[in-house]
Structures are given as structure tokens and as C-alpha cells.
Amino acid sequence: MIENESSDGHEAEEYVGLADFVAEGDEQLSFSVGDKLKVHDRSSDVWWWAELQGHFGYVPSSYLQQTAEDEEDAWQDDEYFGNYGTLRLHLEMLSDKPRTETYRQVILNNSVALRGKVVMDLGCGTGVISLFCARLAHPEAVYAVEASSMAEHTKELVRQNGCEGVVTVFQERAENLILPGKVDVLVSEWMGNCLLFEYMVESVLLARDRWLKEGGMMWPSSACLTALNGVLGETIWPRLQLPTKEFLSKPKFSHHLLPEDCLSTPADVITLDMVTIQVSDLETLKGEFSFTVEKSGIFHGFTVWFSAHFQSLEEDGPSLELNTGPYSEITHWKQTLFMLDAPVTVEEGDSIVGSIRLQRNPIWRRHLSITFS
């Protein structure tokens, strides 16, 4: 085999490992997540002939993904900020009452302590959180940071609300931001599906490290991914019959889990402390779970959602929670469903024990894979 040329005469192409793979036998090639492999033969759908550091062997195609053209491409920023530059997404978020109301309540509950403080609202969108700060509390300044073109409208909204003396809009990516000084509070609504999707949290952590004063407050202060096992509602099951294979192979976003379809009590599986977590920790996050089945039924899969927690600025002040789970008022995130390959009958008292792993995509930096074991 000639290096850089595949068996059919084409150039070998570079792929990146999405997960660790351990070879079984001499014919296969082991690699780790993030390894760059040269793929020489893709004639089979399932097993490809590849090379890593001079070693050759078969590798499973589903563990590999083609590399991005460049760093910018890896973040898909044109598409990402293009979408946030339109009103559609912002209207959906603004009309998500539990979400928007929690942020309003956080500002209101802390209005006394916010007096004279400097606040950064990272990813301010339409500026709703900045305006809550300016209207409900008396901060010294609010820096409203937004990378998309929505910032142009936000400047106008701030002016129309008479808040331009307090709120300054920075149309900038957080990573390139230059502020007049450090801030006392960093507030952001960065959470995505399964908590991490979009990985806006990375921008929040970078801004924290550069711009938050020592001992400053992060809102949310922590966030949790929660899981439980559930039956699949009778309303969905009939729709599954035809495209079952496709349905099982991917998570279902925007799934609305009904409390009566839950087989056990939910458990927090991963917690992010927004003061201490580092960007590098986001690459792989793992959690364990042990569910006791409380209701006999057919166990079809796991459902996950997140909650975000907001500490008070005052020592004994109440903390607040935004919970996107099935026992709380529905939000635009709803829940995410992961189906088992085949359903399992479970009895009350049975245990379902396992682990969950969130692996950030080494190429497409806003994406992740989630594995239940």
C-alpha cells in the first residue's frame, strides 16, 4: 500500500477518532478519541482500512469523523451566530416563561445586593437579562455582550427602555472582548439540549477567567444533568413501528416525558460547579446512576434534562432553580430521550445500574456524543 493513496488509487483521507476503540485481534487497529487516522480504504460501510503512526488495521467507520477544514469551521460560527441573528430563536426563548421568569426572579431577589455592582450579561441576545438588571436593581453598569447581529437591535431596545446610562452593548464574541474593567457578577443563559449542546459554556468559562473579579458570582452558579428511565407513552409507540431503526439510533430531542411514564425517581448524574470547572473538564464528563424501579413496566430508554441553580448574593438568601424536567413546567428544551435497542420488562424493586459519558466531539466543537453503559 502506498502511503497517502487508497486501494482504489484515491488519496487517503484524514479522519478523527470520536471515541476510544480497542482492537480485537491483529487485523484491527486501536485508537483513542481525538487521534488522527489516515483512512486508505472505505469500500465497506462498517470496517475501514486505516493507519495510525505507521500501524495499519481495520477500524469501525462509526467511530470516525472527517476533520474540519479549519478552526472556525469547527465552531460553525457563521451558521450559529447567523441563527441567533434572527428573531425567531429569541422569540422562542423569550416566550419560554419558566426560563425567562427564573432569570427575572434571580435579579429581583438580589436587587438590593446588586446595587453598585458591575454585571456582565454574556450572550445577551435581545438584552432581556440586562434590562431586568437595569430596571429591577441599581447596578453601576451592565455589560451586555452579544456576538450576533441581534446586538444592533439590542442597542436600540436598550435606548428605547431608557437604560443606555447603565447598559452598554458590546457586539463582540466573548473570546475577543475588551471591557473597561472586571465584573462582580457574570450572568448568562448558555444551556443547551442535554445541558452542553452548543458548548456556549466554554465561552462563559473563558469570560469568567478573564473578567470575573476574585470571589465574583456566576449565574447560574451550578448546573446538573439529570436522568431517569422511563416507559414510552402509548401515544408515541404506534408512531414507532415503521422507522424503528432510525428512531432507536439517535436521541430524540424535544421529547415531552409525562410523569406517569417515569419508572423511577430521577437522579443527578453530572454536576458542573460554574466557579471551579475548567474548559478542559468539558472534553469528557462521566456520571454513575443506580435507579430502583418503582413501577413495573416496559423499560424503553433513558430520558435526560438539566437544572440550573442560582445562588443568592446574600449569605443566607434563597437560591433559585430552573428545572427543565418532567415534574416542572415545560420549557422550550423539553427533555431528551435515548432509546434502548430493545425494550426490557422490569418489575418494581429491580435495580438499573450504569454510567453515562458525555464525550465532546473532537472536531465539531459544539457537538457531543452521549453513551449509556
Ligand SMILES: C[S@@+](CC[C@H](N)C(=O)[O-])C[C@H]1O[C@@H](n2cnc3c(N)ncnc32)[C@H](O)[C@@H]1O
Ligand atoms: C441562549 S441565547 C440567550 C439570549 C438571551 N440572554 C436571553 O436570555 O434571551 C445565547 C446568546 O448568546 C450568544 N452567544 C453565544 N456564544 C457567544 C459568544 N462566544 N460571545 C458572544 N455571544 C455569544 C448567542 O448569539 C445568543 O444570542
